[in-house]
Amino acid sequence: MSETCSGNCSACGENCADRKEESLLAEQNQFSDVKKVIAVMSGKGGVGKSTVTSLLAVAASRMGLKTAILDADVTGPSIPKAFGLQGDVKTDGYGLYPAKTAGGIEVMSINLLLPDRESPVVWRGPIIGGTVKQFWTDVCWGDIDCMFVDMPPGTGDVPLTVFQSLPVTGAVVVTSPQDLVTLIVKKAVNMAKMMNIPVLGAVENYSYYECPDCGKKHAIFGESKLDAVAASMEIPVLARLPIDPKLAALCDAGEMEQADTAPLAEAVKAIVG
Numbered sequence: 001m002s003e004t005c006s007g008n009c010s011a012c013g014e015n016c017a018d019r020k021e022e023s024l025l026a027e028q029n030q031f032s033d034v035k036k037v038i039a040v041m042s043g044k045g046g047v048g049k050s051t052v053t054s055l056l057a058v059a060a061s062r063m064g065l066k067t068a069i070l071d072a073d074v075t076g077p078s079i080p081k082a083f084g085l086q087g088d089v090k091t092d093g094y095g096l097y098p099a100k101t102a103g104g105i106e107v108m109s110i111n112l113l114l115p116d117r118e119s120p121v122v123w124r125g126p127i128i129g130g131t132v133k134q135f136w137t138d139v140c141w142g143d144i145d146c147m148f149v150d151m152p153p154g155t156g157d158v159p160l161t162v163f164q165s166l167p168v169t170g171a172v173v174v175t176s177p178q179d180l181v182t183l184i185v186k187k188a189v190n191m192a193k194m195m196n197i198p199v200l201g202a203v204e205n206y207s208y209y210e211c212p213d214c215g216k217k218h219a220i221f222g223e224s225k226l227d228a229v230a231a232s233m234e235i236p237v238l239a240r241l242p243i244d245p246k247l248a249a250l251c252d253a254g255e256m257e258q259a260d261t262a263p264l265a266e267a268v269k270a271i272v273g
Contacts, residue, residue: 026133026165029095031140034068034147038271039162039171039197043184045153048205049174050078051251052241052264053150056172057105059261059268065145068098071109072132072162073152075121080111084254089113095140103257106144108135125157132158133165146272155191163195170200172238172271175229177207177221182229189233200271201238202230203264209243217242238267 028034040053053069061067071079080086080099088099089112098106110121110131121128141147149166152158162168171192175185185202192199204226208217220243230237241263250259261268 024164025167026137028167029137029140031094032142032144034141034144036146036169036272037149037166038146038200039149039151039159039166039168039192040174041151041159041171041188041192042153042174043155043186043188044180045076047153047174047176048241049073049153050082050150051247052172052174052203052205053148054079054082054251054256055241055259055261055264056268056271057148058103058257058259059264060146060148060272061103061105061257062261063268063272065272066104066106066143068106068141068144068147069108070132070135070147070149071107071111072135072158073150074110074128074131074158075152077109077111077150078251079107079150080109081254082251082256083107085109085112087112087115095138097140101257105257106141108139108141129157129161132161136166155187159191160195163192163197168197170198170271172200172267173202173235174205175202175226176205177219177224177226182225185229186233189235199233199235201236201267202226203238203267204240206243207240236270238270239264 040049042049057067057069069079071077083101085099085107090097098108099112100106149162151162173185173188175182189199204224206221207224209220210217226237247259250256
């Protein structure tokens with residue numbers, strides 16, 4: 001170490017033995033105090049990741065936790081629709097203020113900032129990543145016990161930005177029973193592990209359909225292989241969610257907070273406990 005060392009490794013060109021690893025974490029907004037950040041991710045689209053994110057947030061809120069959703073799926077944001085939110089974001093000299101659902105869940109999504117929620121977001125990766133980062137640095141979240149980050153599918157720019165820029169406590173991987181998805185799940189789990197993010201477990205969506213007449217469960221997308229995959233990846237199975245037309249109707253109506261979250265109750269306890 002040089003005698004003139006200031007201790008600021010980021011401003012130093014020397015490669016000394018005492019050099020500290022530089023952190024890429026973005027500074028939290030001064031009016032935010034977020035205790036836990038849970039990334040909800042999948043290796044591909046179409047597995048109902050935003051639905052699972054919404055249900056996890058509703059279940060956590062019902063437990064009495066102050067809950068938030070940061071919608072990092074910028075080019076395909078489903079979260080505002082699920083909660084019936086549109087253009088409810090306010091701003092002042094201190095930053096942006098998230099919209100609030102009827103049940104008190106704080107939400108920030110690009111669709112809340114667009115003049116028309118049907119307008120496409122035609123941005124390149126770096127701009128999208130920068131926007132997600134600003135949702136952390138420029139939004140006055142207030143006092144939040146648990147924030148769920150709805151990640152875009154895959155292992156590209158935005159998941160990398162989230163894992164590097166936000167103090168992610170852990171990741172929940174969403175899957176469905178198809179063979180292709182189980183392969184992609186392994187990629188998502190391996191990415192999280194590469195970024196030193198604890199994988200809290202997996203949630204299987206569209207696991208089965210229960211006949212309302214006879215009560216028999218039908219594996220519409222094939223028999224689940226999640227137990228074997230989870231065991232091979234050394235992660236727990238948090239929950240299996242059925243195909244539920246009532247849930248789809250609630251999402252379309254913007255009434256996700258009326259959904260039954262009982263199948264995720266134990267999962268939320270494991271995640272936020």
